[in-house]
Amino acid sequence: MPKEITERDQQYWSTNLRLIIICLAIWAFVSYGLGLLLRPLFMGIHIGGADLGFWFAQQGSIFTFLALIVFYAWRMNKLDDEFGLED
Amino acid sequence: MSQFTINLIFVLGSFAIYTWIAVWARARSTREFYIAGGEVHPTMNGMATAADWLSAASFISVAGLISVGYVNSAFIMGWTGGYVLLATLLAPYLRRFGTYTVPDFVGKRYDSKVARVVAVLCLIIISLTYVIGQMTGAGVAFARFLEVKVSTGLLISSVVVFAYAVLGGMKGVTYTQVAQYIVLILAFLTPAVYLSLMVTGHFLPQTGFIGAHAESGTPMLMKLNEVVRDLGFQDYTADVSNKWNMFLFTLTLMVGTAGLPHVIIRFFTVPNIKDARRSAAWALVFIALFYTTAPVxxxxxxxxxxxxxYPNGVHEPSLSYEERPQWFKNWEETGLLKFEDKNGDGRIQFYNDGTLPTPNKSFVAPEGWAGNELTVNNDILVLALPEIANMPGWIIGLIAAGGVSLPPCQPRPV
Structure with a gap:
């Protein structure tokens, strides 16, 4: 018999979903946004010999991805502790 | 000591280490064979995932691929961004199922034999395609550093792969890959630091990338733009006209990365779900080290x-074929570098006559040039780098070891 879904479970899941949505929004903004589609808007901002968009496409997006994954892992592991979840 | 001997020492030395580890950590039970006993430390697991993902093919080809210019940034973002999807949408949930292989997981999740068979078919197609690229890369590396033909290099790499396949098992593979990653990243970072110091005076390639060109004082990327523009290529940082094409391509690469079975399987080999998350983070740390250096x-x-x-600048006479350096001759032998004297002046004119990717439409070739005379395979950008930049012999040996580091680690359960 599958376990009944409690309010607590729903709370855990909605926190998880919110985190995922935030992470993926930033993920899309730095790569598809700054690095690609929005690049023409920021041609005036220079980083070294290139514009902001070029730098994000070749370096900045990777640094951001890394920060996102580390943040998500840390936050979710903490959430698991708060809800007393182990697998 | 000749360069060939140095290369041989590095290549055989690294293989001795891999073999020793493979034997030491060989699988002793079914659980160890499929998921390394499910007790790999997340840092180690991240490193093994990175080795898996990078592999010899990336080591050799990625920098060459990106060197075309901004348009190929799709590869950089695509092959790293997929990990965000993997870490948030896939890895933690796969871990909860407690299966051994990807088809196992699919079959159990959807409770269907048909789904399982479809998963197996997909795996075979993905793996075959993947292995073709990997083997070609290893073949090229073997060919150059053991001084044999590319087809012979391919045969050697097949034999090596087969030998290691017999040892098999996820446990042996995981720990061998940790060693492979270390060899690979050292072989990639060392010449990168050397090059960055030479061109910009920056120790860190990532800051050299946005730093100034040491010789002229102009920012490095601007200098590069000038040089390629004067040779008929589009600016290195030039934007693309078809944004949506690049957008969809990047998206495809990201989703594809998140779905690769040999990466997914990695989340079965750690002790618990927390470690699966940590492991995804570690994997990207090690992958980012490579991918932030590759554009540089x-x-x-x-x-x-x-x-x-063009030793005296692009507006002065170019290198004479008679006086071509040793690295040029070495790579001519592999067939990856070809020269054809179209205008018969004995000099090498290398420029975009409109037949190469990303031409500069307003470029007019100087009088007497009769078309591009040099064909450069992008794969040699990394492999030939230490020779072209006159780096010491041990760096060339290290690159050789990195280039052939793939075979021991490919075949194993997914």
Whole structure:
């Protein structure tokens, strides 16, 4: 018999979903946004010999991805502790 | 000691280490064979995932691929961004199922034999395609550093792969890959640091990338733009006209990365779900080390190659074929570098006559040039870099070891 879904479970899941949505929004903004589609808007901002968009496409997006994954892992592991979840 | 001997020492030395580890950590039970006993430390697991993902093919080809210019940034973002999807949408949930293989998981999740068979078919297609690329890369590396033909190099790499396949098992593979990652990243970072110091004076390639060109004082990327523009290529940093094409391509690569079975399987080999999350983070740390350096090697490597063909600047006579350096002859032998004297002046004119990717439409070739005379395979950008930039012999040996580091680690359960 599958376990009944409690309010607590729903709370855990909605926190998880919110985190995922935030992470993926930033993920899309730095790569598809700054690095690609929005690049023409920021041609005036220079980083070294290139514009902001070029730098994000070749370096900045990777640094951001890394920060996102580390943040998500840390936050979710903490959430698991708060809800007393182990697998 | 000759370069060939140095290369041989590095290549055989690294293989001795891999073999020793493979034997030491060989699987002793079914659980160890499929998921390394499910007790790999997340840092180690991240490193093994990175080795898996990078592999010899990336080591050899990625920088060459990116050196075309901004348009190929799709590869950089695509092959790293997929990990965000993997870490948030896939890895933690896969871990909860407690299966051994990807088809196992699919079959159980959807409670269907048909789904399982479809998963197996997909795996075979993905793995075959993947292995073709990997084997070609290893073949090229073996060919150059053991001084044999590319087809012979391919045969050698097949034999090595087969030998290691017999040892098999996820446990042996995981720990061998940790060693492979270390060899690979050292072989990639060492020449990158050397190149960055040479071109910009920056120790960190990532800051050299946005730093100034040491010789002229102009920012490195601007200098590169000038050089390629004067040779009929589009600016290195030029934007693309078809944004949506690049957008969809990047998206495809990201989703594809998140779905690769040999990466997914990695989340079965750690003890618990928390470690699965940590492991995804570690994997990207190790992958980012490579992928933030690759664009630097691409830009500076391209500049360095052009500097060698036009030692006195692009408006002065280019390198004479008679006086071509040793590295040029070495790579001519592999067939990856070809020269054809179209205008018969004995000099090497390397420029975009409209037949190469990303031409500069307003470029007019100087009088007497009769078309591009040099064909450069992008794969040699990394492998030939230490020779072109006159780096010491041990760096060339290290690159050789990195280039052939793939075979021991490919075949294993997914």
């Amino acid at each position: 090697v691409a830009a500076m490597g391209r500049m360095n190659l052009l500097d060698n063909i």
